Amino acid sequence: SYELTQPPSVSVSPGQTASITCSGDQLGNKYVCWYQQKPGQSPVLVIYQNRKRPSGIPERFSGSNSGNTASLTISGTQSMDEADYYCQMWDSSTASYVFGPGTKVTVL
Amino acid sequence: QITLKESGPTLVKPTQTLTLTCTVSGSSLSSSEISMGWIRQSPGKALEWLAIIHWDADKRYSPSLKSRLTITKDNSKNQVVLTMTNMDPVDTGTYYCAHSVARGSYYVFDYWGLGTLVTVSS
Numbered sequence: 001s002y003e004l005t006q007p008p009s010v011s012v013s014p015g016q017t018a019s020i021t022c023s024g025d026q027l028g029n030k031y032v033c034w035y036q037q038k039p040g041q042s043p044v045l046v047i048y049q050n051r052k053r054p055s056g057i058p059e060r061f062s063g064s065n066s067g068n069t070a071s072l073t074i075s076g077t078q079s080m081d082e083a084d085y086y087c088q089m090w091d092s093s094t095a096s097y098v099f100g101p102g103t104k105v106t107v108l
Numbered sequence: 109q110i111t112l113k114e115s116g117p118t119l120v121k122p123t124q125t126l127t128l129t130c131t132v133s134g135s136s137l138s139s140s141e142i143s144m145g146w147i148r149q150s151p152g153k154a155l156e157w158l159a160i161i162h163w164d165a166d167k168r169y170s171p172s173l174k175s176r177l178t179i180t181k182d183n184s185k186n187q188v189v190l191t192m193t194n195m196d197p198v199d200t201g202t203y204y205c206a207h208s209v210a211r212g213s214y215y216v217f218d219y220w221g222l223g224t225l226v227t228v229s230s
Binding site for chain 1: 145147154155156157160168169170171172204211212213214215216217218220221223
């Protein structure tokens with residue numbers, strides 16, 4: 001089965017840029033989306049189709065995907081961005097949706 | 109405004125069958141390009157996709173849980189139902205219902221319910 005890899009944690013200072021990676025075999029050939037989950041809350045879609053933002057998601061959230069790695073970048077990180085972030089893709093070979101293990105972003 | 113509400117038992121015994129219902133408001137399940145999924149999360153763990161049912165009732169399941177899962181929908185009630193057989197304590201977790209729309213060649217989960225915590229214990 002297809003596996004996605006994410007770093008367990010990322011720390012960032014307020015106002016700085018946080019980058020979260022998601023790795024998988026030839027991931028750049030697939031569409032990736034990203035979800036934000038704050039403690040005790042349901043996930044929220046923040047990026048889809050690698051780089052598109054749903055309405056209401058701040059412009060400081062951006063995405064990219066190339067080679068074997070997709071990335072979620074938070075520019076000018078704010079304390080409200082502290083959350084777990086999950087990447088997700090569709091694995092056509094198994095006709096299944098796959099989530100990454102998640103990355104905890106801490107704003108110090 | 110799309111809202112989703114999960115309902116079902118909070119406690120099930122091992123070997124029992126779990127039945128969860130998701131009631132959808134603000135979106136019609138009979139509309140094309142609208143699908144509904146179920147995702148779960150064990151305490152302190154990552155999200156795990158379980159199943160999805162498309163507007164035309166086409167269904168897909170997690171390969172590792174396929175033998176235990178059934179997803180159905182009732183367009184007249186705007187509800188989606190997930191059943192999971194032979195429950196085990198490792199199935200304890202929060203079960204989320206999610207609204208899904210087509211984006212390119214696949215679907216994204218754009219609205220989520222609050223989730224319902226299911227505990228499996230004797």
